[in-house]
Amino acid sequence: MRIAIDAMGGDHAPQSTVEGAIAAAEEWTDTTIVLVGDTAVIEPLLQGKKLKNLVLHHTTEMIEAEDEPVKAVRRKKDASMVVAGRMVKEREADAMISAGNTGALMTTGLLVVGRMKGIERPALAPMIPTMDGAGVLALDLGANMDASPEQLVQYAVMGSIYRSKVHGLSEPSVGLLNVGTEAMKGNELTKAAYPLLEQAPIRFVGNVEARDVLLRPCDVIVCDGFAGNIMLKSMEGTASVVMKTLKQEFMRNVFTKLAAAVVKKGVMQLRQKMDYTEHGAAPLLGLNGLVLKSHGSSNGIAIKNAVRQARLALKNDLVNSISTEISKGSEM
Known part of the structure; x- marks a missing residue:
C-alpha cells in the first residue's frame, strides 16, 4: 500500500x-x-x-x-x-x-x-460529527455548486457504498437535505430528486432538515454543493463560537472557574466530538x-x-x- x-x-x-x-x-x-x-x-x-x-x-x-x-x-x-x-x-x-x-x-x-x-x-x-459520535457522511459539500436530480442519486449511491465499505454499516440510511420533511417540500431540484431516490438501490429515508443533522437522522445525507457547503460552514462557525463563549464565561470570575473545573471533562468530550481532526x-x-x-x-x-x-x-x-x-x- x-x-x-x-x-x-x-x-x-x-x-x-x-x-x-x-x-x-x-x-x-x-x-x-x-x-x-x-x-x-x-x-x-x-x-x-x-x-x-x-x-x-x-x-x-x-x-x-x-x-x-x-x-x-x-x-x-x-x-x-x-x-x-x-x-x-x-x-x-x-x-x-x-x-x-x-x-x-x-x-x-x-x-x-x-x-x-x-x-x-x-x-x-466529509463526515459531519454527530452527538452520538457515529457521524453523518454528507455529499456534495462544495466540489460542485449545482447538481441535477440524477447527480444527487449518484451521490446517494456512492455515499451508501462508502459507509458500507469503509465504516462497516450493513444497510446505511440515506436522507435528502431539505427545508422540511414532507415529500413535496423544497425547490425544483429536491422535488425532482425525491422520487428518483425512492427508486435507487439504497435505503432512502426521505427529507432531512439541517437542524437535525447533528442528531444523526441518517447515515448519509445528499445535497447540492451550494446548500451543503453553507450547512457545513454554519456548523463549523457555530461550534467555534459556542466553544469560545463557554471559555469566556468560565473565566469570568473565581466562581465560574470553579464551575469550569467541574464540567471540564464534559466540555472536552463535546469538543472532541466536534473536532474535524478526528x-x-x-x-x-x-x-x-x-x-x-x-x-x-x-x-x-x-x-x-x-x-x-x-x-x-x-x-x-x-x-x-x-x-x-x-x-x-x-x-x-
Missing part, C-alpha cells in the same frame, strides 16, 4: 504534513508514505528520522490558496498536488491526500486522475483513484487520520466497488 501526501498543501504545511506522515509511517509499517514536495524544505523537518516506509518525491512548484484552480493545475505541471495526482493516475501510488486548495484538488482529480466511467460529477464527502479527510468520490481532501488548517493529527481513512478505503476496495455499482446502474 502506497499513499502520496501533498506535503506543500495546507495552512500549516509542510510542518503539519511532515508530522502527520511521520506518525502514520511509524504506526503503519505496512504502508509506504510518499511526501511529495520540495525536499530542501521537507528534509530539515524530519529531524534526522529515517523510516524505511517514508520516502520523499521532489517537486519544484506548489499551488497556492489564491491560485485559480484550472490555470494552476494546467500550468504548474510540477506542483506537489499535481504530481501526487499523477502518481495515482499512473498507479505509482494507491491514494493521495492534500490539505491544499480545494478547487485545485477537484481539478486535479478531474484532469489528472480522471473521472470514473458513468459518474457525471465527483462529490466531496475524521481526517473527505474523499472525492467518483474519481478513477482514491483522492482525499484534508481540512485546510489540518494539523499532524488530522493528516495521520487521513492516512488511516485512506488505508481503510483501500483495504475495502472502495473505488472498484463504486465503479461496479455505477456500471450496474448505467446498464439498467
Whole structure:
C-alpha cells in the first residue's frame, strides 16, 4: 500500500504534513508514505528520522490558496498536488491526500486522475460529527455548486457504498437535505430528486432538515454543493463560537472557574466530538483513484487520520466497488 501526501498543501504545511506522515509511517509499517514536495524544505523537518516506509518525491512548484484552480493545475505541471495526482493516475501510488486548495484538488482529480466511467460529477464527502459520535457522511459539500436530480442519486449511491465499505454499516440510511420533511417540500431540484431516490438501490429515508443533522437522522445525507457547503460552514462557525463563549464565561470570575473545573471533562468530550481532526479527510468520490481532501488548517493529527481513512478505503476496495455499482446502474 502506497499513499502520496501533498506535503506543500495546507495552512500549516509542510510542518503539519511532515508530522502527520511521520506518525502514520511509524504506526503503519505496512504502508509506504510518499511526501511529495520540495525536499530542501521537507528534509530539515524530519529531524534526522529515517523510516524505511517514508520516502520523499521532489517537486519544484506548489499551488497556492489564491491560485485559480484550472490555470494552476494546467500550468504548474510540477506542483506537489499535481504530481501526487499523477502518481495515482499512473498507479505509482494507491491514494493521495492534500490539505491544499480545494478547487485545485477537484481539478486535479478531474484532469489528472480522471473521472470514473458513468459518474457525471465527483462529490466531496466529509463526515459531519454527530452527538452520538457515529457521524453523518454528507455529499456534495462544495466540489460542485449545482447538481441535477440524477447527480444527487449518484451521490446517494456512492455515499451508501462508502459507509458500507469503509465504516462497516450493513444497510446505511440515506436522507435528502431539505427545508422540511414532507415529500413535496423544497425547490425544483429536491422535488425532482425525491422520487428518483425512492427508486435507487439504497435505503432512502426521505427529507432531512439541517437542524437535525447533528442528531444523526441518517447515515448519509445528499445535497447540492451550494446548500451543503453553507450547512457545513454554519456548523463549523457555530461550534467555534459556542466553544469560545463557554471559555469566556468560565473565566469570568473565581466562581465560574470553579464551575469550569467541574464540567471540564464534559466540555472536552463535546469538543472532541466536534473536532474535524478526528475524521481526517473527505474523499472525492467518483474519481478513477482514491483522492482525499484534508481540512485546510489540518494539523499532524488530522493528516495521520487521513492516512488511516485512506488505508481503510483501500483495504475495502472502495473505488472498484463504486465503479461496479455505477456500471450496474448505467446498464439498467
